[in-house]
Amino acid sequence: MPAVPGSIDDTLALLGRASYVGDRALATVIFLSLRLARPLFLEGEAGVGKTEVAKVLAASLDRRLIRLQCYEGLDVASAVYEWNYPAQMMAIRLAEAAGEHDKDRIEHDIFSERYLIKRPLLQALEPGTNGAPVLLIDEIDRADEAFEAYLLEILSDFQVTIPEIGALKAPEPPIVVITSNRTREIHDALKRRCLYHWLGYPDLNREMAIVRAKAPRAPQRLTAELVAFVQSLRKQDLFKSPGVAETLDWAAALAELDAVALDPTQVSDTLGVLLKYQDDIAKIEGAKAQMLIEETRAELRRLEIG
Template structure:
């Protein structure tokens, strides 16, 4: 298990070791969350690298990653705990067959650790010889407000109260990362318990650095043109602007095709790796992609002449 970073610069290096290119603002809030033992709430558009933060922290710090993927209808039995009902019924039947009449003792037995099934949140609060784990609560905005309210005890006191069992408190605070795509607003009560950061789309320089780290096989010219093209279409009126994840998917697809530079036909044939809605693909295919490429190449030529 690695030591927590001692400075913001160390945090930048830690994330870079996991091939995550972070700007200083993001590195700062990650550093503070680690040093202060506070949950970290990351909001931003899909595909900008929020979930990856938790994965990289788990990998670089040598911690176990526990992921709770949120969805509509998520409840306590799926997220926190449930009882092994089959085992409990068997214990009751055996007790009846043996003539056990001490109901209090039987109740203590069937609601003991032996029959407790730990789900992600309770697992994250349990002792771990490898150190406190990284708990990723992913896409919290997909759940309802009732479940969000249940999380308040976990995020503030790092504990869960089970009516039949008692309170389970973490012996060491887990590293908690909560993500949201902001399809709905997260309640202020939950936000108050977290450090907050909006993860935005990267600028050209940082996205190029990300591409070089994650897709090193892409030729230098192709990488520059991919980033320039993606940066340009993010300003267009699209239903879903491509995130960094789509940039990397597109780069991987182009590498598989042995591309060394972009051209209109190649862009048209591979837009499905970058854009995920047919209306957006059609908008780019209707001469728009060629116009953007022409502008990119003209700008690159101008820079070359200036040098």
């Protein structure tokens, strides 16, 4: 079983072996989260690699990854547990048919773990073969505030209280990663239980390193130009700037088209890989794309890159 990193440098190495290009600040908060057994709260724009952190930790530490995708209306039955009512009803009928009339005993039997359907949060409290699992609570900002309040017990004591059974506590705290795209503010009570880190867009050099690691088919010149182009796009007045995930998709798409450098027509034709709103595409395609490509190349020459 892979050991938990013993230092910040070890954490950086762990991320690197999984081709995750993170900086020292991120490695530091991950290291502290693992050592202190505290949930890690990652906030930032969509597509900057927040979810990937949990996947990398699960794969690198050989732990089970349990993912709870949040959405509006998420409730206890979907996130934590619910009773298997059809099986309970069958058990009651079988008990009555067998002449069992002790209601307390029947109730005790049907409200046991045998009839409990465990959802992601309850599953995360169970020990795994190689240690506690990695629990990813993804896009918590999409869930309701009432669900946030329910998480407080789990994140404080790593336990779930079920009225019919009592408290079920994790023998070992899971590795918890919570992500938010900041579509709304998360309550301070939840944030206080976590170590917080803002994951922003990477700078030019780090984003090029990410593309080289994740999209190695893209030629060196193309990688430099497309990353610099995306960096320029993020400075434009767009409804939604492209994230690193879109940069990787674009690199893969241009490599598939056998591009070796940015071409204005090809850029305009493939903007839908980068931008997801027609108004944004209309702002950039054509002459604007040509201008950004020229500015991109001038900046790369200035930096002696590419």
